Amino acid sequence: MAQERSTRKTHGMVTAQDVANEVGVSVTTVSRCFSETGLVSEKTQERILAVANKLGYSPNIAARALASRRSRLIGLMVDDFNDPESLDLFRFVSSEAQRRNFHAILLNTYRERSETSSGSIEAGMLQQVDGLLVTASYFSDEMIARCARQDKRVVIVGRKSGHPDFSSVYCDNEDGAAQVADFLFDQGVQRPAFVGANPKATVTLERRSGFVHRIEQLYGIQPIVRETGINDYNKGFEVGREMLTLPKPPDGYFCTTDLLAISLSDALHPENSGLSDHSPHVVGFGNSMLSRLTRYRLASVALPMEDMVRTATSHLIDTLGDAMTGPERIVFPCKLTHGV
Amino acid sequence: MAQERSTRKTHGMVTAQDVANEVGVSVTTVSRCFSETGLVSEKTQERILAVANKLGYSPNIAARALASRRSRLIGLMVDDFNDPESLDLFRFVSSEAQRRNFHAILLNTYRERSETSSGSIEAGMLQQVDGLLVTASYFSDEMIARCARQDKRVVIVGRKSGHPDFSSVYCDNEDGAAQVADFLFDQGVQRPAFVGANPKATVTLERRSGFVHRIEQLYGIQPIVRETGINDYNKGFEVGREMLTLPKPPDGYFCTTDLLAISLSDALHPENSGLSDHSPHVVGFGNSMLSRLTRYRLASVALPMEDMVRTATSHLIDTLGDAMTGPERIVFPCKLTHGV
């Protein structure tokens, strides 16, 4: 039987040792009981759980992380805090992580006020998490190298993985964009335009190419292409105004996000444009809350955000345990929706 | 001089020991160098930093947390993933935390699909974070007790703290709400109404009381009061429709969030209501992105979100070090803004 060691309640925390003493087993057994390895007899399991509950014990995460080299923390890299779509990301990542007994840690990669030493922040953070969930955000080469070196699992969500080692879970951006081109064509649009956010982001590239190609097929011409740089209401509004200054403004727009679609739509609205006879079609992407505002009747490419995000999170967690499970690409379909 | 121990590169991770060996000092010194206690001579500091950099060392957070009992993690409890306002919360909490070399961990307290054993999740999570940042979300008594027991610091952001031990950082909700009452009165509104989200949330209570009292003063009557339960577009829309069924619908609304204001406004819009002569005033709260959509010209109570959130985060981190610094209440002013 377990030898009872002194119970030093050093800091008011109940430890596995305390539980072990009370039950009359070793810490090892208590540990195994909580790591759900299934190597504990049911009877002991019950006794331990009962005592643990009575004492209010729960395993110390830091100690566990140190000993096992797994923190049960996944990093969520985000740099877009403008689009309400990100809310779904936060929501479902955290929900799914918690469901699997993990937690999501927020890694804000948006560099405001020229933050200092963000490099070292990243380094410290990286070895703190078991894996990384990367969104549309920028993912530096240095970061990629570091992940590879530390053998961190990475899952890209929302766009195709550009890296051979990383899985990605995304929707068929090209196809969605092509659907928009078809729609605009059907609506009799004469001069289609594309408005993207960050021209370097993969999502933008994917949606642009899908759209442009189909437009070329349908119209035999290239659409007007603009990028706002960032996904932000004011920037979108500005670009909208700018479009109006063209000799022949477009009469159909595909914006890569609902936020841009909304802002553009506002800029083009008679009230702001002064052109009461001009009411172009505007289509967004994401089918977020914004596209559901009845005032806009915005057409938007719907994608199964919840499914996508939960799948990505779960997939990341799944791959943590196993040795080299090759990278996967899980793709969801998306579908243009419009009130018409 | 430090005795050189064997360097077992157990898992490809660079440890403080590795750095110490290379430099010719003890782990202790390396440790002190990274915990910025200022007990290391500049010369050694430089040498250590140089080697650490060369080797790509950064301290293992789990080990540090275990030894020092501080994880440099703060928990962000959220249950509203509908309002774009939450995005600012995520953004500025994470930014400020990272600025101070902390990280924010997302604690999704929204119970969807009747999650199992959320109690134990909370328990495990709680001892993982140094402090808690609580938003408008529900904060169970059990949780409060646990925080007290474990001596966790808690800062409430966005509303007054209901608990004597917790600091809070918020804006003057009563005053903001009173400003709305004044505004509606000035606009000649005859039948003012209040629409809140969660009737049990402190923010709702504060805003309601501020509004109701001022309305009573100004009109000598009580405004109509409705609560939607949750802060959600569809729910707000529904309540809007419901209002139209009243014999004499209100002609001025104060909604406790911009999201509700927008949804209500949509429901009341001639296009949806069928009443072209009915265009009531709708005022929101938060001055979020939604209130900036030009299509709505929504009046909204503006509050200094960034300041508030950064202050709350920083305050929380500040209090972690010190012994019992009494709870504080830091209040920011808010101000009704409207395009008129």
Add this chain to the structure above:
DNA sequence: GATATGATTGCAAGCGCTTGCAAAATAATT
């Protein structure tokens, strides 16, 4: 130049848990 003062450094004992290995207890097999 001897002594006091303070700044640097190292030692060693943890922090609370995990895990490979081997012993003990139990069940299955002949």
Add this chain to the structure above:
DNA sequence: AATTATTTTGCAAGCGCTTGCAATCATATC
């Protein structure tokens, strides 16, 4: 009943860092 295969448990050695205490060094004081 003896032997072998299984299932349960415990031992002990870490995981990589922090920190109180004491030793060492550099500098200031008389």
